[in-house]
Amino acid sequence: xxxxxxxxxSLIVPEGAMVSLNCSFSxxxxxxxxxxxxxxxxxxxxxxxxxxxxxxxxxxxxxYLNRASLHVSLHIKDSQPSDSAVYLCAVSPLIASSSFSKxxxxxxxxxxxVP
Amino acid sequence: xxxxxxxxxHQIIDMGQMVTLNCDPVSNHLYFYWYKQILxxxxxxxxxxxxxxxxxKSKLFKDQFSVERPDGSYFTLKIQPxxxxxxxxxxxxxxxxxxxxxxxxxxxxxxL
Numbered sequence: 001x002x003x004x005x006x007x008x009x010s011l012i013v014p015e016g017a018m019v020s021l022n023c024s025f026s027x028x029x030x031x032x033x034x035x036x037x038x039x040x041x042x043x044x045x046x047x048x049x050x051x052x053x054x055x056x057x058x059x060x061x062x063x064y065l066n067r068a069s070l071h072v073s074l075h076i077k078d079s080q081p082s083d084s085a086v087y088l089c090a091v092s093p094l095i096a097s098s099s100f101s102k103x104x105x106x107x108x109x110x111x112x113x114v115p
Numbered sequence: 116x117x118x119x120x121x122x123x124x125h126q127i128i129d130m131g132q133m134v135t136l137n138c139d140p141v142s143n144h145l146y147f148y149w150y151k152q153i154l155x156x157x158x159x160x161x162x163x164x165x166x167x168x169x170x171x172k173s174k175l176f177k178d179q180f181s182v183e184r185p186d187g188s189y190f191t192l193k194i195q196p197x198x199x200x201x202x203x204x205x206x207x208x209x210x211x212x213x214x215x216x217x218x219x220x221x222x223x224x225x226x227l
Binding site for chain 2: 004032036041042043044045046049088092102103104105106107108
C-alpha cells in the first residue's frame with residue numbers, strides 16, 4: 001500500500017519568498033507524482049506532474065524528483081498571496097495492464113503568503 | 116479550464132437513509148472517480164469507472180456503495196443504507212485519459 005507523507009504541515013511566508021514543499025512516498029515503482037493546489041471550498045486542481053528523475057520547470061513552479069530517496073519537492077518562486085492554498089502531493093501507483101490511474105494523496109501542506 | 120460540477124454541495128440525512136451524490140463530469144471525459152475525505156484526513160480513493168463498469172475499488176467502497184452513469188449523464192454515487200462513518204466530503208473527478216484528473220468542489224455529506 002503506497003504511503004505519501006508531506007512536510008511541513010503548514011507554512012507562512014512573505015510575498016515574494018521562495019516556497020519549498022516536500023513529499024516522500026513509499027514505492028519507488030510509482031508511476032507519476034503530481035502536485036495539486038486546493039483553495040478552501042474548491043476541489044484539487046492539478047499544477048504539475050513528474051515521472052522521470054530530475055527536475056521539471058513550468059513558470060514559477062519547479063519540481064524535483066529523486067526516486068532513489070523516494071522524495072519529491074515543489075518549489076514556488078516569487079510567491080504571491082493568491083498562492084495561498086493547501087498543496088497536495090499525489091502519487092500514481094504503477095499501473096498494471098488491467099487497472100487505471102488511482103492517486104494516493106498526502107495530507108497536504110497549508111501555505112499562507114502574507115502581503 | 117474543464118469543470119466538474121457536484122450537486123448538492125452539502126447534504127444532511129439521517130442514518131439508514133439512502134443518499135445519491137451527483138457529479139456532472141467534463142463532457143468528453145471517459146474515466147470517472149470518487150474520492151472520500153474525512154475531516155482532517157487525506158483524500159482516499161474509493162472507485163474508478165470506465166466504459167460503464169467499475170474498474171477498481173478500494174476497501175473503503177463498501178457493499179452499501181454503488182456507482183453508475185445512466186445514459187451518459189450524471190455520474191452518481193449511491194449509499195444505501197448510510198452509516199455515521201459515511202460522513203465526509205466526497206470528491207468526484209473525471210479524466211480524458213488515465214493521467215490528469217479534474218476534480219469537482221465536493222459534496223459534504225453529514226449523516227446524523
